[in-house]
Amino acid sequence: xxxxxxxxxxxxxxxxxxxxxxxxxxxxxxxxxxxxxxxxxxxxxxxxxxxxxxxxxxxxxxxxxxxxxxxxxxxxxxxxxxxxxxxxxxxxxxxxxxxxxxxxxxxxxxxxxxxxxxxxxxxxxxxxxxxxxxxxxxxxxxxxxxxxxxxxxxxxxxxxxxxxxxxxxxxxxxxxxxxxxxxxxxxxxxxxxxxxxxxxxxxxxxxxxxxxxxxxxxxx
Numbered sequence: 001x002x003x004x005x006x007x008x009x010x011x012x013x014x015x016x017x018x019x020x021x022x023x024x025x026x027x028x029x030x031x032x033x034x035x036x037x038x039x040x041x042x043x044x045x046x047x048x049x050x051x052x053x054x055x056x057x058x059x060x061x062x063x064x065x066x067x068x069x070x071x072x073x074x075x076x077x078x079x080x081x082x083x084x085x086x087x088x089x090x091x092x093x094x095x096x097x098x099x100x101x102x103x104x105x106x107x108x109x110x111x112x113x114x115x116x117x118x119x120x121x122x123x124x125x126x127x128x129x130x131x132x133x134x135x136x137x138x139x140x141x142x143x144x145x146x147x148x149x150x151x152x153x154x155x156x157x158x159x160x161x162x163x164x165x166x167x168x169x170x171x172x173x174x175x176x177x178x179x180x181x182x183x184x185x186x187x188x189x190x191x192x193x194x195x196x197x198x199x200x201x202x203x204x205x206x207x208x209x210x211x212x213x214x215x216x217x218x219x220x
Contacts, residue, residue, distance in 0.1 A: 003154060003168040006032070006127045012169075016127075019167045020134045028052055028164060030143045030157045031131055032171025033067070034124040035096055035179055035197065036150040037157045038140040039165060040067075040131075046110035049139045053112065055164040058146045063112030064139040065098060065119040069132030074120060077137065079104050084207055085185050091206045094124040096180040096197030111139055117186055127171045152177045183214075190214060 004015025019029045019040075026048045029040045039055060041048035043066050052064060068074060071089055074081060079102040088097060103118040111118065123129065132138060142150040143157035143165075151157035154170040181198040184191045190207060192200055192214045204211040 001158075001163050001166060001168065003158070003170055006169055006171045012127065015167065015169045016130055016134060019131055019169055022166045023048075023131075023135050023138070026051075027166045028055060028161075029131075030151075030154065030161065030165045030168045031128055031140070032125055032154075032169060032174065033128050033140070034094070034176055036152055036174050036177055037143040037154065038067070038128075039143040039157075039161065040138045040140045042135065043111070043137040043139040044107075044109050049109070049111055051164075052139060052141060055161060056141055056144070056146050058141075060112040062146075063114045063119075064141050065121060066111065066137050067128065067132055067140045068120055068122050068137050069129050071122065073122075073137060074101075077104055077107065077118060077120065078102065082185055084190055087206050088183060088185075088203070089122075091202075092198055093122040094129065095122070096124070096176065096178065097121065097203075098180040098182045100182060100184040100186055100193065102186055109139075119182065121180055125171065127169055131169070150177070150179075189216070191216070 004011045006012040023042045026045050041052040098119050098121040100119045144150045145160050152174040179196040181196040182193040200211045
């Protein structure tokens with residue numbers, strides 16, 4: 001298990017290289033994000049994703065979200081990108097907004113029992129974005145054992161996960177330890193599943209909707 005201080009340029013370069021190698025070899029990595037620390041696996045390595053769920057002691061009924069390193073990545077991952085998704089991406093990515101969308105049926109991944117959907121986000125964190133651009137889409141869940149508080153420092157992540165992750169990238173304490181807001185775009189009517197760092201009113205403003213309309217059951 002190796003810890004790299006990403007505040008130091010040399011250590012950060014070595015850490016990104018070590019994390020890239022680990023992820024491409026099917027191992028798990030702890031990385032900073034703009035919300036809390038994340039436990040990451042190559043999104044297209046189903047064995048590594050299974051290891052991630054096992055490390056968190058989570059079942060397949062709680063599938064793993066996917067982080068991407070650019071706006072354009074979503075086009076290859078989504079069955080059909082609705083105009084509403086593009087509006088929200090332009091307004092809030094990179095940032096703490098997660099979008100639940102219909103996954104492209106051709107994708108060779110297994111993130112858990114997703115029922116054909118995937119939750120995507122582009123994080124606003126330089127270390128996370130650098131790693132994502134090196135490796136590609138990553139399956140990332142909070143770096144903690146289910147039921148325990150999410151890790152806001154690399155030390156907290158190590159205490160909970162230990163040797164289950166081979167590389168730890170230390171980006172300092174999480175400055176915005178608030179979870180992302182989740183918007184479901186799988187039906188005709190967008191719906192906020194969880195209000196987090198991005199306020200409901202801001203989502204409604206971008207979509208030209210009343211805030212209360214985003215919390216109602218969708219009309220299919």
